[in-house]
Amino acid sequence: MADEDNSDQPVRKSRNVKFMERIDSSEEVINTDREGYQTPTPNERHNIKTKESDDKFDWCGLCYEDFQDPRILPCMHTFCFKCLDEFVEQTSEENKFPCPLCKISTSIPNGGVTAFKSNIYVSAMQASLQMEAKKSVCETCEEALEAQTYCLECKQNFCNKCGNIHLKMKLSKEHHLVNSLQTAEKDGHRMKSYTFCDDHRQEITLYCCDCSIPLCDACQIDSHEEHDLQNIVEYAKETKQDLQNSIDLLNNYLPSLKDRLTDVQLYEKEFVTAKQNLAGVIKARAVALHKEIDDVSDKFLEEIEKEIQVEEDRSKIFKSRVSEAVRFASQQITAANHYISFGSNPDVAAGRDTLRRHLHAAFKLLPVGFIPRVNVIFSSSNSGDTISREMFGNISKRGKLNMDLKQEASYKVPGQHLIRGIAPVSGGKAWVACGFDQRLHLINRLGSRIRTIRLGKEIDIDYVTSDSNDSVYISCRKNRCVKVLNRDVRIRDLAILNDYPRGIALSHTSDLLVCATKSSTYDNYKHSDKNVVMKYTHNGKVITEFERSKQHMKYPRRITENINGDIYVSDHKESCVHVLTLEGRHKRKYTGTEGNLIGEPCGLTCDRYGHVLVTDYKNHCVHLLDQQGQHLCNILTEKDGIKNPFSVAVDDDGFLWLGCSLGMVHIFQYLL
Incomplete structure (x- = not known):
């Protein structure tokens, strides 16, 4: 119940509330002098500010907190291990569950949620931020040179020389080295690693366009000689550019999505003012007509409550869709950016189709469309001497849509x-x-x-x-x-x-x-x-x-x-x-x-x-x-x-x- 005293109970925020807080540190300004609902002015719009640090959506889509032990699904969406484990337990049927973001059915691996791979790109992003925040020295050479790379597997800092040696060693040749921004600007890679063929243990150097898989030289000789092959570096470069183009287009639409979300937030705030104003008018009318119309007054208040509830329900539905569109589009951008920034060439090549499919799917949510606005109006009646519903007034709605066909x-x-x-x-x-x-x-x-x-x-x-x-x-x-x-x-x-x-x-x-x-x-x-x-x-x-x-x-x-x-x-x-x-x-x-x-x-x-x-x-x-x-x-x-x-x-x-x-x-x- 809304009136119960729950002061001794810990408050657990809903996912929608946490999402809105993450998206928006808002300082809404509502004009309380106006009656009904009106489209927010440009000044009101700009009073809703978004956290700059959250624009990249580098946080879990289930708890809306920074990633803790991030796990990546086959659809390339990432969630905290604990969040994903709880979600799978609640939603799985016949050893499958829907991705919380794109709803694609996902099979649970033999080892359960634990068997889903850790998202190396999220870890790389976190390591990169730590390197910029705190300068370190190489932990292996005697010269104690400034660290330029960080090994995600060994959790050690290296200078460039020691980092290159580290990747040539047999035990660490498949490790992932995150470069500092200075190093990344020189060689063009935020993360350096080598990927080897599972069958021949040779480095991946080719991409088969016919089979859509990365290959080593031995694979080419075995079964791909007659296929359309491309150098993996060139193919990854083309893929990154293709994905970047899609990201740029989607980024251009993201502000309009957030504007739609802002409109709904402001519209919700207006419910409170509208309800107070309408109730005040009705009550004033009831006092003027004395006790004879108290019963009619109560009925009108009930109708106002009902109509406002309809508008609140409609707004919640619309806000939920806009929020989902913002979250979906932003997560696609994040997933693709991770691959572009930190993915090895084979990873980028192998993930191209999936990433492009998700980016294109995000476009289908755009633009979100229009926000229906309805004014609930109370009109007084000045005719007749008998106290009646008609004399008291009437309730009507006037709709307004910010759209132009x-x-x-x-x-x-x-x-x-x-x-x-x-x-x-x-x-x-x-x-x-x-x-x-x-x-x-x-x-x-x-x-x-x-x-x-x-x-x-x-x-x-x-x-x-x-x-x-x-x-x-x-x-x-x-x-x-x-x-x-x-x-x-x-x-x-x-x-x-x-x-x-x-x-x-x-x-x-x-x-x-x-x-x-x-x-x-x-x-x-x-x-x-x-x-x-x-x-x-x-x-x-x-x-x-x-x-x-x-x-x-x-x-x-x-x-x-x-x-x-x-x-x-x-x-x-x-x-x-x-x-x-x-x-x-x-x-x-x-x-x-x-x-x-x-x-x-x-x-x-x-x-x-x-x-x-x-x-x-x-x-x-x-x-x-x-x-x-x-x-x-x-x-x-x-x-x-x-x-x-x-x-x-x-x-x-x-x-x-x-x-x-x-x-x-x-x-x-x-x-x-």
């Missing part, structure tokens, strides 16, 4: 048909279904058509969606089936239905969700029809059926799954959007807001931050909802040149695709 391109599909479905694929392209037709059109973000394919005369396409492999799933209404079109443009049947398939979507577990109706169009709907949502495996086998017994939905038309597992279904007959749990239980329905009721909900999609986009065909607009299904704003309206929006999709690069009447497809910059 810019139209990238438009494309008109031949004919005057309605764009029924859009399925984005890689390369800035999307498959478009127009009308109940047998054709699919592939267009790009420049508004150009690349190709058109026909699925057959008897096929009418109602909707399309796609997966991460660029396979396209097609609901064929009259044929009562769902087909799959792979990247090679080969088509096959996935599922045969007894009902008419309308909207379809893929879940996060790759299951197929299908809106199944008894009539081919909503005009033929009968009250006795049992229209449902079906779930199929990726092989087309039925898993379950939603809502047949409870009958919450009248005519499910389109469907999508959000990142939290909630399922959104647009219902044409009820003019609403149903929200279901992952198991299919009905949670709530969205009908719009006061003065902004949804007219004819059609297309649905979710972006990577959990926002839900709903097209309103009748009112010529697109509703934007938060992850809780609360309305934020209409991001596109008829003023933006939108006419009868029907289908909507967001591609992996953050572009918004909108399909409308008259064969029009509009493409907007959205999460950019």
